[in-house]
Amino acid sequence: MAQRPTSIATFVDYGGIDAVRVEQVPRPVPGPGEVLVQVVASGVSHMDAYVREGRFRDAVPLELPARQGVSFAGIVRAVGADVRGFAVHDEVLGHDPAHGAHATHVVVEPGALVRRPARVDWEVAGALYLVGLTAYRLVQSLRLTPADTVVVSAAAGGVGHLECQLARLAGARVLGIAGAENHDYLRSIGVKPVAYGDDLAEAVRKAASGRPVTAMLDNYGRYEDLAAELGVARSRLSSTDDRRDTEIQLYLAGPDRRIAEELRDVAELVAEWNVRVLVSGYYPFTALDRALADLDARHSRGVVVLGMDPTAKQAEYLRQKMRTHHEIAARA
Structure with a gap:
């Protein structure tokens, strides 16, 4: 057959x-120590695009033809011999070390999976591995406290909007650099927005209201000079290179107990601590080209996700997104 x-x-x-x-x-059929997962949702990341475009050929060598996609969530459909901890019908999220998560089914080892909390929507779970762990690790590296005022660049982006919320959970005051179209969104998550401009340092100081800026999370801004001008110590700067290195490390990671523990922590923050993952685009797999173009345009806030089953129920965020569009049109 x-x-x-x-x-x-x-x-x-x-x-x-x-x-x-x-x-x-x-x-695919799971072998010993492997799990077959039917993918429900899979995140679309800039790392997927950069690897495919050949920007990281030295760090991420490929054997062509290649697949793409690292973050996913789905339902266990079969388990191989010697698998412990997961069973058929379990709902999971995690990553595909073989980078083939943009698919309707993947085979991975159990160490690449954690259980999906019921309160984490499928499309959020599908994107959580790469953006969630990148934000989590970078914020943790700064050891923020309530005494800190931290600046986040590209603050409404996939990693940036999570960094903002995790920094606030640590008690820090957060200033977010973003385009004006994203300022209302940043205010909604408790972040004071700062617009791009010629004298960005002065704009940040004004937003800080006299408080010293003590830390910075830079997302592809190359803002080392800005951080120095603001008086941020190098040890309190998470740079563009730091983010790149973190994402490459997570992209290349195999099944790993520490990563699984961190992913469980991030999923719990989303499920129980009101860290809200904003999904700006949710596309059926049949519209993969549109999802990739959405990400490539670099003007969306939050994350872009593929839904492998186009009949799957879409979550409340879509209704809220449409309501926001109508409100903006009514004000215009």
């Missing part, structure tokens, strides 16, 4: 969005 098919995103050579194809292949 022929194996049932599964759909996967692949690319045969380095390139842009037009290099990606969705193919049908035989559904």
Whole structure:
């Protein structure tokens, strides 16, 4: 009997969005110590794009043709021999060390998975691994306290908006650098917005209301000079390079107990501590090119996610998003 098919995103050579194809292949079968997961949702990250474009050829070598996608959430459909801790029908989230999470099914080891908390929506769980752990690790590295005033650049982005909320949970006062169109959103999560401009240091000082700026989380801004001008010590700066290195480390990670523990912590923060993951785009897998273009445009806030089952129920955030659009149109 022929194996049932599964759909996967692949690319045969380095390139842009037009290099990606969705193919049908035989559904994988878990071997000893492996788990087959039907993917419900999978995050679309800038790391996926950078690797596909060849920007990190030295750090992330590929054997072409290659697959893409690292973060996912889904339902266990089969387990191999010697698997402990997971059973058929368990709902999970995690990462695919083989980088094939943009697919309807993946086979991974149990160490790459944690259970999905019921209060974490599928589309949020699908994106949580890479953006959530990157934000978590970078904020932890600064050891923030209520005495800190921290600046976050690209504050409404996928990692940035989580850094803002985690910094506030640590008690810090947060100033977020973002475009004006994202300022109302930042205020809604307790962040004081700062607009891009010629004299950014002065704008940050004004937003700080006389308090010293003690830390900075820089997301692709190359703001080392800005941090120095604000008096931020190098040990309290999470730089663009720090973020890149963290994301590469997580992208390349195999099954790992420490990572699983951190991912459980992040999922609990989302489920129980009101850390809100903003999904700006939720696309069916059949519209993969649109999801990739949305991310590539670099003007969306929050995260972009693929839903592998286009009939899956979409969460409340879509209704809220439409309501916001109508309110903006009414004010125009």
